[in-house]
Amino acid sequence: MTSLQPSLSLAGSVDTGSPDLSPVVASAASGWAWARLAFQAGGLLLCVLIWHVLASHRVPLGVITFANVPPPAEVLATAWDLAQSPKLGQHLYSSLLRIFFGFGLAALFGIGLGLLIGRLRWAHDGLLPPLEVLRPIPAVAWIPLSILMFPSSEGSMIFITFIGALFPILLNTIHGVEGVSPRLIASARSLGCGRWSLFTEVIAPGAAPSIVTGLSIGMGTCWFCLVTAEMISGQFGIGYYTWESYTVQNYAAIVVGMLVIGALGMGSSALINRFGKLLMPWYQPQGGRS
Amino acid sequence: MSSPASAATLGHIDIDHLHIHLGEPGQSLEVVHNVSFTVAAGEFVCLLGPSGCGKSTLLGALAGHLVPSHGSIRVDGLPISGPHPERALVFQQHTLFPWKRVVDNVAFGLKMKGVARDQRQRQAHDLLNLVGLEGFENHYPAQLSGGMQQRVEIARVLINYPRVMLMDEPFGALDAQTRLMMQEHLLEVWSRIRTSIVFITHDIDEALFLADRILVMSPRPGRIIDERRLGFGRPRDGSLVTSARFIELKRHCLELLHPGGKHPAYLERLSPLGKVPANASSFSV
Numbered sequence: 001m002t003s004l005q006p007s008l009s010l011a012g013s014v015d016t017g018s019p020d021l022s023p024v025v026a027s028a029a030s031g032w033a034w035a036r037l038a039f040q041a042g043g044l045l046l047c048v049l050i051w052h053v054l055a056s057h058r059v060p061l062g063v064i065t066f067a068n069v070p071p072p073a074e075v076l077a078t079a080w081d082l083a084q085s086p087k088l089g090q091h092l093y094s095s096l097l098r099i100f101f102g103f104g105l106a107a108l109f110g111i112g113l114g115l116l117i118g119r120l121r122w123a124h125d126g127l128l129p130p131l132e133v134l135r136p137i138p139a140v141a142w143i144p145l146s147i148l149m150f151p152s153s154e155g156s157m158i159f160i161t162f163i164g165a166l167f168p169i170l171l172n173t174i175h176g177v178e179g180v181s182p183r184l185i186a187s188a189r190s191l192g193c194g195r196w197s198l199f200t201e202v203i204a205p206g207a208a209p210s211i212v213t214g215l216s217i218g219m220g221t222c223w224f225c226l227v228t229a230e231m232i233s234g235q236f237g238i239g240y241y242t243w244e245s246y247t248v249q250n251y252a253a254i255v256v257g258m259l260v261i262g263a264l265g266m267g268s269s270a271l272i273n274r275f276g277k278l279l280m281p282w283y284q285p286q287g288g289r290s
Numbered sequence: 291m292s293s294p295a296s297a298a299t300l301g302h303i304d305i306d307h308l309h310i311h312l313g314e315p316g317q318s319l320e321v322v323h324n325v326s327f328t329v330a331a332g333e334f335v336c337l338l339g340p341s342g343c344g345k346s347t348l349l350g351a352l353a354g355h356l357v358p359s360h361g362s363i364r365v366d367g368l369p370i371s372g373p374h375p376e377r378a379l380v381f382q383q384h385t386l387f388p389w390k391r392v393v394d395n396v397a398f399g400l401k402m403k404g405v406a407r408d409q410r411q412r413q414a415h416d417l418l419n420l421v422g423l424e425g426f427e428n429h430y431p432a433q434l435s436g437g438m439q440q441r442v443e444i445a446r447v448l449i450n451y452p453r454v455m456l457m458d459e460p461f462g463a464l465d466a467q468t469r470l471m472m473q474e475h476l477l478e479v480w481s482r483i484r485t486s487i488v489f490i491t492h493d494i495d496e497a498l499f500l501a502d503r504i505l506v507m508s509p510r511p512g513r514i515i516d517e518r519r520l521g522f523g524r525p526r527d528g529s530l531v532t533s534a535r536f537i538e539l540k541r542h543c544l545e546l547l548h549p550g551g552k553h554p555a556y557l558e559r560l561s562p563l564g565k566v567p568a569n570a571s572s573f574s575v
Contacts, residue, residue, distance in 0.1 A: 186355050186563045187385040192375035192402035192450065201398075205389040282389045282430045 048072055070252040078252035079259070087241075092264075094236035095226060098154070099268070102161025103222045110166050110218070111211055114173025119203055131170065139164035139225040143232055153233040157226065164225030165218035172214025176207030209283055212276035219272055223265045238264065300366055301453035301486035303329040303352070308361035310347050312562055321347045322358075323511035329454075334480065334487045336501035338494060340547055344512030345490045349456050350563050352488060353379045365454060375399055377454045378447030378485075381563075383439065383463045386431040392442050393418065393427035399450040410449075417445040420479060437468040444476065448483055457489045461496070470528065473499055477526060494543045498536055499526065506546050516546055 053059075055071035070078075082088050113131075116123035142163050143156075150156040180203055188202045204211075230239030242257030276283075310322035321344040329335050339345050350356040352363060354373040363370050365377065373379075386395050393414045394401075400410035418424055421441040431439055440460055447455060460476075461469045473496060480487065491497050497504050498520060506516040520539065522530060530536055 181384065182563055183381050183385050184387070186350075186353070186373070187379060187381060188387075188398075189355070189373040190353055190375065190377065190379040191399045191446065193398075194402070197402065201401075202387070205387070208389070280389065282432065284432070 068251055070255055074252045075255045075259075078250075079256045082253070082256055090236050091238050091241050092260075094234070094240075095230070095238045095264070098158050098161055098226055098230075098237065099222055102158045102226065103165050103219060105158075106162045106165035106169055106218060106222070107215060110169030110214065111173050114170045114211075114214075115177055115199060115203060115207070117170075118174040118177025118207070119199070131167075135167050135171075139221070140228050143229060147233060157229040157234060157237075160229040161222050161226045165222040168217040168221060169211070169214040172210045172217070173207060176210025176214075177203055179210065180206035205280075208280055209276075212272065212279070216269060216272045216276075219268050220265065223261065223268070227261055299331055301329075301331045302366050303454060303486060303488070304362075304364040304367075305352075306362045306364075308348070308351070308363065309359050310344070310351055310356065311359045312347065312356075320511040322351075323513045325361075325512065325514055327505055327514060327517070329486050329488060331453075332484045332486055334489065334500060334502045336489045336491060336497035336504045337507060338491060338497040338504050338543060338547070339507030339512060340509055341492055343507045343509050345492075345507060346458050347562055348512065349379075349458050349488065349490055352454075353377055353456050355379075356562055375402070375450035376452050377456060378450060378452035380440075380443050380447055380455065380457045380460045382459050382461075383436060386439055386442055386446070388431055390430075391427065392423065392429050392431065392434070395431065395442055396445045396449055398446060403450075413449055414445070417449050418442075420448075420482065421445045421475070435468075436464050437472055440464065440472055441475070444479060448479070451483070452485055455485050455487045455489075457487060459491055460489075462491070462493075469496070474527070476500070477524070481525065494540050494547070495531060498522075498539055498543070499531060504543070506543060516543075518542075 051069075052072050054066040055069045058067045059065075060067060113123075113127060117128055118124075139160055142160055146156040146159045147153070150159060184206065185198065185202060188198060193201055226237070227239035227242070230237040231243040234240040238257055238260050242254055242261070245251070245253035245257060305328070306326050308322060308325045309320065311318040312321050313319050325348065327335075337345050337348065347356060351358050352370070354370045354377065370377075387398070390398065393411060396414035396417055397410040400413060405413075415424075415427065418427060421444055423438060423441050423445070426434065426438065431442065434442065443460070461472045464472060477500065489497075489500060501520060503517065503519045505514050506518075507513065508515045518539070522535070
């Protein structure tokens with residue numbers, strides 16, 4: 001079609017104008033990338049250095065004291081020991097399994113209920129009030145009751161992680177569904193989309209960016225709740241390991257436990273982000289940093 | 291096209307003493323007042339009126355998304371009972387599915403009919419050729435310009451071979467140049483796939499350039515205050531807009547829409563089917 005030519009030739013002229021410029025831009029950009037990376041690593045190293053100075057000189061600062069904080073080298077040695085111990089596998093396996101079930105159930109219920117509540121009036125009026133009453137209760141406050149409710153401590157710990165992840169996922173899903181443009185829905189309906197295919201074809205993908213945000217936040221609270229729950233009841237798990245190290249006064253292991261928890265949390269967040277990108281190749285978040 | 295429709299035999303619209311109220315019962319507002327008109331099969335009718343006159347509301351009722359309070363709308367003798375792919379609806383912008391590739395956007399209507407994937411992709415390719423977008427099948431809508439997005443929109447509704455196309459200021463968000471191009475393009479597509487078209491605009495030039503017949507609406511509550519058969523020949527091109535007859539009609543419409551050269555008071559837009567999102571650019575990078 002001839003009438004399309006202007007926009008096409010415009011795009012072409014931009015392409016032909018850039019090649020002599022682009023290698024310079026690219027090499028400058030990669031130089032910048034290295035500088036940025038070095039800068040970031042420097043920040044990290046500085047933190048470790050400060051930790052080392054404070055801990056090895058057992059600096060007392062009045063309100064806070066570093067007398068009992070193990071220095072980095074000691075933590076590294078303990079970490080190396082743990083890495084070679086068969087117990088590490090058991091701790092990781094227990095924790096990851098609880099996260100898998102707790103988070104999986106929360107995602108299932110959170111997204112499912114969120115789609116219904118965000119879209120259907122009866123679900124909104126019938127399901128939201130009881131959930132709103134439960135929402136302000138912190139997951140950690142559920143620990144005593146859940147120990148009474150679940151015969152196995154495994155069940156109670158999974159329940160705590162489930163509660164922790166459920167509300168961020170649920171609320172973000174509802175928010176996402178309510179944000180789907182009524183025009184998009186009207187267009188879909190006029191194209192022959194029925195009531196139920198509307199959920200799979202329009203509502204769910206329309207709410208997807210918000211759902212992924214909810215999953216990401218939910219994953220964070222999930223780890224938070226798991227570690228707390230493991231400290232109270234459990235025989236294996238990385239949270240239990242951290243708390244047990246405190247009770248047996250193995251202070252370096254406390255820090256190892258903390259770092260492992262941090263690494264696992266970071267890894268699972270990265271997994272969610274990766275999953276989000278795979279699921280939504282069309283989605284490009286707006287904005288940037290200066 | 292595989293099956294070029296010749297003279298349309300379907301798509302006769304009959305609107306009889308239509309009243310539409312919007313809002314909660316008790317504090318509702320009459321938006322459309324006693325509107326009656328007919329559209330012949332294959333006719334191109336433009337509804338011309340100021341912002342907030344109830345044009346979009348009327349179109350929403352024709353599409354089946356809004357229920358009128360009095361009166362009837364019939365298409366080919368049958369009353370409307372909800373949205374239907376035979377009554378295609380085209381909005382101003384941002385109603386393509388951002389998560390579907392262009393070809394899947396166009397094929398959506400066939401997917402809803404349960405047509406097999408191969409076949410619906412093939413038909414979508416044909417329609418993308420018709421609107422001049424061959425080669426853009428695998429792009430996402432956000433990667434296309436506004437004019438190209440509206441071409442996809444037109445292809446997407448045409449795949450259902452609708453009896454009626456309901457267009458709500460479809461080119462309103464485009465720049466003047468692209469808008470002219472799209473008007474000519476729409477007429478060319480319409481000459482090949484003949485449907486009845488009800489086209490809403492507040493742009494007098496656009497209405498006069500496109501339509502067989504124009505209906506002029508008053509400010510809210512919207513009534514039909516003038517009806518005029520244009521009688522310009524087809525195919526039409528840009529020279530039409532400088533012809534004496536065109537300018538005479540334009541003066542007449544201006545007088546109707548701005549009596550005495552005064553601008554009418556602005557009315558709040560009700561947008562019963564939702565406003566164009568203010569952050570609409572979030573998908574168009």
